[in-house]
Amino acid sequence: MSLTSDPPATESVVKDPPPTPPAPALVVVPVRHPWRWAAVAATAVLLAQFGHGLVTNPGWEWDVFAAFFTTETILQAVWVTLQLTFHGTALGFAIGIVLAFMRLSASPFLRSVAFAYIWAFRSIPLIVQLLFWFNLAYLYEELSIGIPFGPGFVSFDTMGLVGEMGAAVLGLALHQAAYAAEIVRGGVLAVDEGQLEAAASLGIPRLRQVRRIVLPQAMRSILPNAANEIISLFKGTSIVSVMAIGELFYQVQVVYGRNGRVVPLLMVATAWYVLLTTALSVVQHYVERHYAKGSVR
Amino acid sequence: MSSVTTADPAAGTATAKVEIRSVHKHFGPLHVLRGIDLDIRAGEVTVVLGPSGSGKSTLLRTVNHLEKVDGGTVSVDGVLVGYRRSGNKLYELREREILKQRTRIGFVFQNFHLFPHLTVLENIVEAPVSALKRPRKEAEAAARSLLERVGLADKAEAYPKQLSGGQQQRVAIARALALEPGLLLFDEPTSALDPELVGEVLDVIKDLAASGTTMIVVTHEIGFAREVADTVVFMDEGRIVEQGPPAEVLDSPRHERTRAFLSKVL
Ligand SMILES: Nc1ncnc2c1ncn2[C@@H]1O[C@H](COP(=O)(O)OP(=O)(O)OP(=O)(O)O)[C@@H](O)[C@H]1O
Ligand SMILES: [Mg+2]
Numbered sequence: 328m329s330l331t332s333d334p335p336a337t338e339s340v341v342k343d344p345p346p347t348p349p350a351p352a353l354v355v356v357p358v359r360h361p362w363r364w365a366a367v368a369a370t371a372v373l374l375a376q377f378g379h380g381l382v383t384n385p386g387w388e389w390d391v392f393a394a395f396f397t398t399e400t401i402l403q404a405v406w407v408t409l410q411l412t413f414h415g416t417a418l419g420f421a422i423g424i425v426l427a428f429m430r431l432s433a434s435p436f437l438r439s440v441a442f443a444y445i446w447a448f449r450s451i452p453l454i455v456q457l458l459f460w461f462n463l464a465y466l467y468e469e470l471s472i473g474i475p476f477g478p479g480f481v482s483f484d485t486m487g488l489v490g491e492m493g494a495a496v497l498g499l500a501l502h503q504a505a506y507a508a509e510i511v512r513g514g515v516l517a518v519d520e521g522q523l524e525a526a527a528s529l530g531i532p533r534l535r536q537v538r539r540i541v542l543p544q545a546m547r548s549i550l551p552n553a554a555n556e557i558i559s560l561f562k563g564t565s566i567v568s569v570m571a572i573g574e575l576f577y578q579v580q581v582v583y584g585r586n587g588r589v590v591p592l593l594m595v596a597t598a599w600y601v602l603l604t605t606a607l608s609v610v611q612h613y614v615e616r617h618y619a620k621g622s623v624r
Numbered sequence: 625m626s627s628v629t630t631a632d633p634a635a636g637t638a639t640a641k642v643e644i645r646s647v648h649k650h651f652g653p654l655h656v657l658r659g660i661d662l663d664i665r666a667g668e669v670t671v672v673l674g675p676s677g678s679g680k681s682t683l684l685r686t687v688n689h690l691e692k693v694d695g696g697t698v699s700v701d702g703v704l705v706g707y708r709r710s711g712n713k714l715y716e717l718r719e720r721e722i723l724k725q726r727t728r729i730g731f732v733f734q735n736f737h738l739f740p741h742l743t744v745l746e747n748i749v750e751a752p753v754s755a756l757k758r759p760r761k762e763a764e765a766a767a768r769s770l771l772e773r774v775g776l777a778d779k780a781e782a783y784p785k786q787l788s789g790g791q792q793q794r795v796a797i798a799r800a801l802a803l804e805p806g807l808l809l810f811d812e813p814t815s816a817l818d819p820e821l822v823g824e825v826l827d828v829i830k831d832l833a834a835s836g837t838t839m840i841v842v843t844h845e846i847g848f849a850r851e852v853a854d855t856v857v858f859m860d861e862g863r864i865v866e867q868g869p870p871a872e873v874l875d876s877p878r879h880e881r882t883r884a885f886l887s888k889v890l
Contacts, residue, residue, distance in 0.1 A: 525737035528688055529751035529803065530727035533719060539750065543741050621741045621783035 391591040395582065396598065404578035405599055410492075411564040411574060415499035416557050422500065423507025428537070430512055441508065448505035454566055456502060460494040461570045495567045503560055510552045514545030546618040554611040558604050565596075575599055639838045640701035640728065640806030641666040642687065647696035649682055649862075656682050658862035660696070664855070666806075667836045671849040671870075674859035675885055680842045683859070684809050687840065688729040689722050700729060700807055727755050730800030734812040736792045738784040738799070744771070745780040748799045756803065763802070770798040774828050790821030794828055801832075808832065810841040844889055850874055858882045 381387055395401055429441035448456075518541050526536040565576035573581075575596050583592040642664040649657035656679045664670050672680050685691035687698055689706040697714075698705045706722055707714040717725070739747050748767040752758040758766075771777050774794040784792055793813055800808060810829065814822040826848050833839060833852045843849065849856050849870055856873040858866045858881075866879050877883045 519737075521733065521735060521737040522739065524690060525731075525733065525739070527723065528690060528726055528729075528731035529799070530723040530725075530755040531751055532723060532754060535754045539754070540739055544739075618741075621743070621785060623785050 388591040391588045395595050404575040408564050408575040412561045414496045418500035419503025420507045422504035426508035427511035445505045453502045457498040460498045514549035517548045518544045550615050638806045639666045643699045645697045648694045668854040669833045669839045670855045671853040672842045672857045678859045679862045688726050727803045730805035730808040732810045732813050734815050736796045744795050748802045752802050774798050789817045790824045793825045808839045
């Protein structure tokens with residue numbers, strides 16, 4: 328019974344141990360992952376096959392791709408796409424920030440207005456909304472400012488006021504604003520309540536609290552989602568092609584409608600989308616790093 | 625509101641008296657403050673003791689209107705907090721006016737609540753620049769001398785996460801002092817700290833007490849209360865059970881509940 332509790336020390340006292348040889352250096356054998364290697368090999372074979380196909384299959388028509396990749400029309404279309412993205416994002420997030428703070432405000436009126444807006448614009452399909460703006464002139468030929476239901480003082484020709492590009496930006500921005508609002512609201516809610524109490528107890532003016540204390544901290548959780556939205560809007564601009572605006576996807580369709588080279592022209596558009604999305608991701612990385620100031624993660 | 629501003633924040637600041645009159649506060653069905661009356665003379669240090677949930681934090685938060693009272697009044701230096709009186713009516717102040725009142729009252733939180741994305745210097749300078757419209761240069765110079773006062777002159781450019789808890793709390797105290805408040809409120813300033821860091825923060829607060837700023841300190845540090853307090857207030861279940869000089873309340877409490885509480889914490 329007492330065997331287990333016998334201290335091993337007694338043994339060493341009894342037997343005089345021979346001088347132990349220096350312990351050999353231990354070798355660590357890492358865990359092997361044979362299936363990983365199998366998966367890598369299989370993927371490599373598939374990629375090689377695909378790559379081989381890209382190069383040897385004449386159907387890709389790389390000469391046509393090269394000829395069109397940087398032509399004037401395509402470059403102009405890329406520029407239009409970038410403009411749509413930029414203005415849609417800027418206006419969309421500007422409205423979104425306002426909506427987010429309306430939803431967070433103490434005023435039941437502001438809260439309901441923001442809620443209703445977000446509900447409406449998340450419910451209406453973007454394409455329907457865009458077509459609606461495009462056809463606004465059909466519904467209201469002119470807009471006038473004046474007494475409600477009474478005579479107007481100033482009036483505008485609707486299409487002249489909005490314009491095709493304007494209608495597209497408006498449609499994208501209003502749609503974007505609903506999503507941006509929820510992203511911004513989520514970011515603001517993630518900021519510790521103690522931060523607001525500290526700011527309030529220091530008497531920092533309300534707007535300044537938002538700009539200096541809340542938003543910079545909210546940015547950390549807003550940014551990844553916002554980048555998603557911007558990239559998705561960037562590619563989503565292709566939906567504007569239904570309004571015959573010369574953005575990238577529309578222009579590509581026009582060109583292959585003329586020359587029938589569908590595949591290489593789709594590749595032209597794809598390559599531009601990939602290139603610019605990559606650029607956006609790089610920008611995202613640096614912006615996120617900026618807002619990580621003072622954080623350990 | 626007195627408008628005394630001294631160029632050097634380390635020099636004596638105007639101190640305020642506090643009058644709390646039959647303050648009541650409910651959280652839903654919970655009656656948290658049940659008629660609190662308390663007078664604090666200018667320059668006095670009042671330590672508030674009491675078991676958890678007795679309403680100490682709530683009382684402190686009503687003094688700078690972080691918590692709105694349901695009944696009664698609080699006034700700091702003769703000025704009502706959160707309301708304006710006209711005849712027999714109390715008009716609620718707008719948020720802007722309340723924020724302005726708070727610049728005369730410093731608040732130090734249990735969990736510091738420093739702004740993590742701003743450096744120590746930016747944390748301290750923020751309120752004087754944005755709320756008091758001080759020139760940034762001037763505010764920064766004042767902030768640096770405050771940092772020296774709390775023993776952190778070399779940490780001006782650090783971010784809060786790079787500091788120990790005790791250092792963060794000392795920065796939070798400097799941040800509150802930057803507004804040159806006439807009244808300082810501390811809500812368990814050392815409760816979130818490791819035991820070996822408590823001393824450095826208490827030393828700073830003792831220093832302030834000696835400089836003659838009115839202070840209300842909620843704490844469980846009985847030794848600190850004995851040494852620094854002019855008045856010790858014991859609260860239980862939303863009422864002030866007993867108050868008086870530390871020698872009386874701490875060494876010969878008259879109420880059973882005070883005695884029971886002290887026997888647990890001492
Ligand atoms: N915002 C709130 N909503 C609902 N109940 C609250 C709120 N704040 C505090 N309470 C309740 O009010 C009572 C008093 O809280 P208070 O924080 O003032 O106690 P305390 O004396 O500071 O306690 P502690 O020593 O634990 O900090 C507690 O029962 C608490 O649960
Ligand atoms: Mg408390």
